[in-house]
Amino acid sequence: MTYNVEAGAGVFVSPVFFPSEESYGHLLSTLNSAKKSMDICVFTITDDQITRAITQAVERGVKVRIISDDDKSEDLGSDVKRLARDYNIPTRVDGSEAHMHHKFVIIDDSLVINGSYNWTKGARFDNREDLTLTNSGKAVQAFKSEFAKLWSAFEAY
């Protein structure tokens, strides 16, 4: 593997920090900007407002897929089960005691967000957290490959 390949012209790398309602607004508006696809790969989802952004994406025809952690998805307050069952979002989980600990999302195959931020109210309101948004083609491609690899390896939820 080759590291540190140049990202090329027109590339942005934008970190945002939490708690910050401005950062949260940027996350939400980025989710709301999805037109074609949203590949979500996050440890846990318990923030109803993010869950609504996901269901609204489904309603406007965005192809959403979710990878999450099997154990966390059974937690009280987890929205993963509801997204999978009530909204028929294709969802896969790790089926392992290890953590599916990623917190990234790929939007329209052209932008990726990753960082420390789980999709929870604690991350939004209480914790010190970071997310980085980038349109780097190489970064997007790398996260797409990771998503595809886990999608193949994991079982339907």
Place this chain on the structure above:
Amino acid sequence: MTYNVEAGAGVFVSPVFFPSEESYGHLLSTLNSAKKSMDICVFTITDDQITRAITQAVERGVKVRIISDDDKSEDLGSDVKRLARDYNIPTRVDGSEAHMHHKFVIIDDSLVINGSYNWTKGARFDNREDLTLTNSGKAVQAFKSEFAKLWSAFEAY
């Protein structure tokens, strides 16, 4: 705040994924490449090999600072206390029930690594994790500002 400012020429954005000994080697060799400074801001450190990379950096004159979570630093197996007390590394913690949940490090004020990856053996060997390395000046500057803000806000450990 302006989002999505272009990163400029010569910029790389390099994600790596775990578990992968190649990714781990890339993380370690990047820590080992530090010449002047290493500003560490991570939820928890329990991986002895990473701890050794930190102490070796101190021994070769790198100015290391650590920000971590107060509660995790008291966990069995946490290396934060040892780094602070035995190696006199300036260390600050959040003093809050919320999580100091970041997982980033700034090296030589010129490279930043962030992602889902805590500095633990579980992250190395078991979990699905990601880290992105970038030399984007805007990203490095943003993480430097966050580090400085938390350093001022938190108490000495």
